Amino acid sequence: MTTPWKLAARAEKMNPSAIREILKVTERPDVISLAGGLPSPQTFPxxxxxxxxxxxxxxxxxxxxxxxxxxxxxxxxxxxxxxxxxxxxxxxxxxxxxxxxxxxxxxxxxxxxxxxxxxxxxxxxxxxxxxxxxxxxxxxxxxxxxxxxxxxxxxxxxxxxxxxxxxxxxxxxxxxxxxxxxxxxxxxxxxxxxxxxxxxxxxxxxxxxxxxxxxxxxxxxxxxxxxxxxxxxxxxxxxxxxxxxxxxxxxxxxxxxxxxxxxxxxxxxxxxxxxxxxFLDRHVPQIRALYKAQRDAMVGALRREMRGLDVEFNVPKGGMFLWLRMPEGIDATALLARAVERHVAFVPGAPFYAGEPDARTLRLSFVTATEPQIATAIAALAETVREALAHRAAARMQQQQLAAAA
Amino acid sequence: MTTPWKLAARAEKMNPSAIREILKVTERPDVISLAGGLPSPQTFPxxxxxxxxxxxxxxxxxxxxxxxxxxxxxxxxxxxxxxxxxxxxxxxxxxxxxxxxxxxxxxxxxxxxxxxxxxxxxxxxxxxxxxxxxxxxxxxxxxxxxxxxxxxxxxxxxxxxxxxxxxxxxxxxxxxxxxxxxxxxxxxxxxxxxxxxxxxxxxxxxxxxxxxxxxxxxxxxxxxxxxxxxxxxxxxxxxxxxxxxxxxxxxxxxxxxxxxxxxxxxxxxxxxxxxxxxFLDRHVPQIRALYKAQRDAMVGALRREMRGLDVEFNVPKGGMFLWLRMPEGIDATALLARAVERHVAFVPGAPFYAGEPDARTLRLSFVTATEPQIATAIAALAETVREALAHRAAARMQQQQLAAAA
Incomplete structure (x- = not known):
């Protein structure tokens, strides 16, 4: 005999945190994660x-x-x-x-x-x-x-x-x-x-x-x-x-x-x-300097690696995150699985929208990974985008051929 | 211009914690509080x-x-x-x-x-x-x-x-x-x-x-x-x-x-x-021994001081609390104000009832106060009860006289 637990209506609607589930995948030690919002532990006093x-x-x-x-x-x-x-x-x-x-x-x-x-x-x-x-x-x-x-x-x-x-x-x-x-x-x-x-x-x-x-x-x-x-x-x-x-x-x-x-x-x-x-007046400037250097490393890597790929991104004036928008037709959630194969992880933007999501967006953290890791990860991400664009081109070609044949 | 905050219906029904409000009164240093559920700090490792x-x-x-x-x-x-x-x-x-x-x-x-x-x-x-x-x-x-x-x-x-x-x-x-x-x-x-x-x-x-x-x-x-x-x-x-x-x-x-x-x-x-x-196998027995001694002190004081007052109480086999029931006609919430005047505090039982409260009940903690404080506090509480019983007797007498005169 099992006891019948009845969930509240609000609990029926609860879903696992999309980000937490993704982070589990990205906890593999061979993956450089730009996904989490983890402050750099070297800043902890x-x-x-x-x-x-x-x-x-x-x-x-x-x-x-x-x-x-x-x-x-x-x-x-x-x-x-x-x-x-x-x-x-x-x-x-x-x-x-x-x-x-x-x-x-x-x-x-x-x-x-x-x-x-x-x-x-x-x-x-x-x-x-x-x-x-x-x-x-x-x-x-x-x-x-x-x-x-x-x-x-x-x-x-x-x-x-x-x-x-x-x-x-x-x-x-x-x-x-x-x-x-x-x-x-x-x-x-x-x-x-x-x-x-x-x-x-x-x-x-x-x-x-x-x-x-x-x-x-x-x-x-x-x-x-x-x-x-x-x-x-x-x-x-x-x-x-x-x-x-x-x-x-x-x-x-x-x-x-x-x-x-x-x-x-x-x-x-x-x-x-x-x-x-x-204490904070002495401590926080060190965090700012570190994160600024890491933002610069990420922005530099993005400018270098994403050249010609039609990827948009901003240059944040502080904080921990940078926002990317993939080229038209590239879904960031679908891209994640491919990126993890190349040992890099990010968070797709879709779960952050209360309304209609922009499926092309994704979030990168520049504070958790080190500068060399950031360079490696952004290069891998660019490769992933390049591959996705090649698939997109192939799919479009096929559609055109089908349309021509019809 | 002030911004109109609209409370959720559930918040309209929220009331200050009855116990917290009482505890504020009893924070006066001249009051021995048997009210709070605070473990004895001397047990903290x-x-x-x-x-x-x-x-x-x-x-x-x-x-x-x-x-x-x-x-x-x-x-x-x-x-x-x-x-x-x-x-x-x-x-x-x-x-x-x-x-x-x-x-x-x-x-x-x-x-x-x-x-x-x-x-x-x-x-x-x-x-x-x-x-x-x-x-x-x-x-x-x-x-x-x-x-x-x-x-x-x-x-x-x-x-x-x-x-x-x-x-x-x-x-x-x-x-x-x-x-x-x-x-x-x-x-x-x-x-x-x-x-x-x-x-x-x-x-x-x-x-x-x-x-x-x-x-x-x-x-x-x-x-x-x-x-x-x-x-x-x-x-x-x-x-x-x-x-x-x-x-x-x-x-x-x-x-x-x-x-x-x-x-x-x-x-x-x-x-x-x-x-x-x-660690707990060594530590917890010390807490048990201390709290048992304090329970014994309180039970002893209650037996001594409450004799003849028609106050019921239990002898807990563990934990931190003891439950009292006042004589018929004595409201524990009304009693609290009188008890605080005599420098002792407790928690009335009424807020612990989801349904109809038994207004004669109250809760005493035997773990926060020391043994000498417990003795002093229980004596003061007994005095408070005695006074309330005298008031009750006077009120009844007055009622009888009024009834006889009518």
């Missing part, structure tokens, strides 16, 4: 963390291992408020178990089934997955290289609960919203009474100049802001935060309590200790 | 954790700070499988950010709005809070000192998604399900096709003999089992786990990915390292 662990446990070990406040560790909330470029009260800061958890809490508090939520085209896949259990209708707002188009935002804003935006070095495209676009988007959202959920995990990873002010700084009462320590310190601690208007904070806090009571206090104290005395 | 942190960072620091698998750290999953008293495949173990997160994942995967979920009378408040955002109809199953009554379970099982049970040293009552009751409940659930969600955070904290086998061991395919490292190592790391049937595991994993990608890998490695070489 291992020594500083070791000192912080020892200090926290030696000076306040029992408190660092006890249950703690759902809001987060007070000195860390203060540090977050201090580092943000607008007036933030630490009481508005909620420490989260990764910024991914912030998306889950926001979904619980703001999304009713079938409620409309606006997203970029394309958008961060993890946000779509976090929102999905609350069963929203995710609506894609037309976007260009500078982010969402304000006119399309205005056209689609009616009855939407919020628009989810990732203005800096976006995942997946690597694009950044310009100052003019931010002003226009902020104004359009305010005019429409549309709240903004602003996700900024990569903002500190700029290469030549800091990105413009966050959207939240322009209208704090109309925005929830999400940040993360994953890209400036280490992702394995799962530490992020959100900044919410006072009216919303209690509901997000209650959702947080129900989910995990509080974010691990030991890791909060580790990070709070490491961050003392301006 | 601070030195062992310090050694583990140093070792993990020295030997594999970069991997311990990188993104990691959503399923959890493989050696920790293996250790969990090895320590459970039935045949568990590590592939069925999902490491969670506290066992509270397990409840959130289960709710997402199994609860549709208005779906029926069965719980004990009373039940763990945190479970009600975790389930609540998925908007179930929580139905209270009649229970006695040995746990839920199988007949009432059978009567209410139709269309229920699962029954949530905490068989060992239950929060809030401290009661334990007997072997005979486990056999009957397991048989009744299987006969009704009713899945069981078994929560076992306190099972290792037995005083004289280990509790009977978990319900899950009797029918693994019909149960999800939740466990925690909070009570045997430290709660501030937020590390728990669930064991799920193979058919359900992928959905729970997908829900986990959407929530926080994975549980912090650094703390998983800390615990995995600390647990090597049978």
């Amino acid at each position: 291992v020594t500083a963390f070791a000192a912080a662990c020892a200090e926290v446990l030696a000076t306040d070990g029992q408190a660092a291992l006890q249950y703690a406040a759902s809001e987060g560790y007070a000195p860390l909330r203060q540090a977050v408020a201090d580092m943000l470029p607008w007036e933030v009260n630490p009481d508005q800061v909620l420490i989260t178990t990764g910024s991914q958890q912030g998306l889950d809490l926001i979904a619980k508090v703001l999304i009713d089934p079938q409620a409309k939520v606006l997203v970029e085209t394309p958008t961060y896949l993890g946000a779509l997955q976090a929102f999905s259990p609350m069963e929203p209708q995710a609506v894609s707002v037309a976007s260009d290289a500078e982010g969402v188009l304000p006119e399309d935002l205005s056209a689609k804003a009616a009855d939407a609960r919020f628009i989810y935006l990732l203005p800096n070095f976006q995942n997946p495209t690597g694009r950044t919203m310009s100052e003019a676009r931010r002003a226009a988007v902020s104004a359009a959202a305010q005019a429409a009474g549309l709240p903004i959920v602003e996700d900024n995990p990569y903002g500190e990873l700029w290469f030549d100049e800091a990105p413009p002010l966050p959207l939240t700084a322009r209208n704090p009462e109309g925005c929830i802001y999400l940040g993360s320590f994953s890209k400036v310190l280490a992702p394995g601690l799962r530490l992020g935060f959100l900044v919410a208007p006072k009216a919303l904070y209690p509901k997000l806090l209650q959702a947080k309590q129900a989910v995990d009571l509080h974010t691990p206090i030991f890791t909060q104290r580790m990070v709070s200790t490491v961050m003392r005395d301006g | 601070v030195t062992a954790f310090a050694a583990a942190c140093a070792e993990v960072l020295a030997t594999d620091g970069q991997a311990a700070l990188q993104y990691a698998a959503s399923e959890g750290y493989a050696p920790l999953r293996q250790a969990v499988a090895d320590m459970l008293p039935w045949e568990v495949n590590p592939d069925q173990v999902l490491i969670t950010t506290g066992s509270q997160q397990g409840l959130d994942l289960i709710a997402k995967v199994l609860i549709d709005p208005q779906a029926k979920v069965l719980v004990e009378t009373p039940t763990y408040l945190g479970a009600l809070q975790a389930f609540s955002p998925m908007e179930p109809q929580a139905v209270s199953v009649a229970s006695d000192a040995e746990g839920v009554l199988p007949e009432d379970l059978s009567a209410k099982a139709a269309d229920a998604r699962f029954i949530y049970l905490l068989p060992n040293f239950q929060n809030p009552t401290g009661r334990t399900m007997s072997e005979a009751r486990r056999a009957a409940v397991s048989a009744a659930a299987q006969a009704a096709g009713l899945p069981i969600v078994e929560d076992n955070p306190y099972g290792e904290l037995w005083f004289d003999e280990a509790p009977p086998l978990p319900l899950t061991a009797r029918n693994p395919e019909g149960c999800i089992y939740l466990g925690s490292f909070s009570k045997v190592l430290a709660p501030g790391l937020r590390l728990g786990f669930l064991v799920a049937p193979k058919a359900l595991y992928p959905k729970l994993l997908q829900a986990k990915q959407a929530v926080d990608l994975h549980t912090p890998i650094f703390t998983q490695r800390m615990v995995s390292t600390v647990m090597r070489d049978g």
Whole structure:
């Protein structure tokens, strides 16, 4: 006799994370993966963390291992408020178990089934997955290289609960919203009474100049802001935060309590200790320099290897990702299997679209692989594209022959 | 112009955690709190954790700070499988950010709005809070000192998604399900096709003999089992786990990915390292001995101080909590304000009931306060009860006089 488990309707719709499934394939050691969004582990301040662990446990070990406040560790909330470029009260800061958890809490508090939520085209896949259990209708707002188009935002804003935006070095495209676009988007959202959920995990990873002010700084009462320590310190601690208007904070806090009571206090104290005395001001420039060099290596390799192949790509001004568009008729998902045969992996762009996907797109990370690996991988990718183009040409020839014969 | 945030219907219904709000009041340093469920910090193996942190960072620091698998750290999953008293495949173990997160994942995967979920009378408040955002109809199953009554379970099982049970040293009552009751409940659930969600955070904290086998061991395919490292190592790391049937595991994993990608890998490695070489076999008996002495201190104080006051209480065989029932006509929630005036705090029982609450009940923790504090606190609580009884007598006298005068 087996017990009949009945799944919730939302669970019937859950599918394995497309990216996770792909990453499994690409974990083979002979594959150079440009797929994952893994920060370069050489940027992790291992020594500083070791000192912080020892200090926290030696000076306040029992408190660092006890249950703690759902809001987060007070000195860390203060540090977050201090580092943000607008007036933030630490009481508005909620420490989260990764910024991914912030998306889950926001979904619980703001999304009713079938409620409309606006997203970029394309958008961060993890946000779509976090929102999905609350069963929203995710609506894609037309976007260009500078982010969402304000006119399309205005056209689609009616009855939407919020628009989810990732203005800096976006995942997946690597694009950044310009100052003019931010002003226009902020104004359009305010005019429409549309709240903004602003996700900024990569903002500190700029290469030549800091990105413009966050959207939240322009209208704090109309925005929830999400940040993360994953890209400036280490992702394995799962530490992020959100900044919410006072009216919303209690509901997000209650959702947080129900989910995990509080974010691990030991890791909060580790990070709070490491961050003392301006550590990030010395540490983050090293990450920027490394990632800029790796971006340059990838852009150089792409310019060299993709010449004549009709492959489009951007030159991100920061972050971790670069966005490619294959020639007409080349499906990036189909291309992946061929690429893995040539020992290189990437993430197809299709899962990042809430609406109709552009099947020709794909995402490359330039931060996980080393410069020599990047050169090898891009050459292999170019070979894969060349092969796909040859197949395309052969198929077209065959079609023409068939048409001529008919 | 302010931006109109529209809350989801489920968020409109969210209320501040009753216990958290009470705990705020009781954080005053002059109050002895028997309210919180905080393990005694002197049981936290601070030195062992310090050694583990140093070792993990020295030997594999970069991997311990990188993104990691959503399923959890493989050696920790293996250790969990090895320590459970039935045949568990590590592939069925999902490491969670506290066992509270397990409840959130289960709710997402199994609860549709208005779906029926069965719980004990009373039940763990945190479970009600975790389930609540998925908007179930929580139905209270009649229970006695040995746990839920199988007949009432059978009567209410139709269309229920699962029954949530905490068989060992239950929060809030401290009661334990007997072997005979486990056999009957397991048989009744299987006969009704009713899945069981078994929560076992306190099972290792037995005083004289280990509790009977978990319900899950009797029918693994019909149960999800939740466990925690909070009570045997430290709660501030937020590390728990669930064991799920193979058919359900992928959905729970997908829900986990959407929530926080994975549980912090650094703390998983800390615990995995600390647990090597049978550490828990040496460590947990010390916790048992301490908590048993504190239970004895509280039971002794209650017998001494509550004599003649018509206060009922149990003698838990393990865990952290003891359950009191006040004399007829005494409301425990009203009593709390008076008790705090006498510098002692507890948790009223009412919020732990999914159905009609027994307003005379309250929960005491015997693990956080020291033995002398327990003696002082119970004496103060008895004074509070005595005062309430005097008020009750005066009120009754007045009523009788009014009745006689009428």
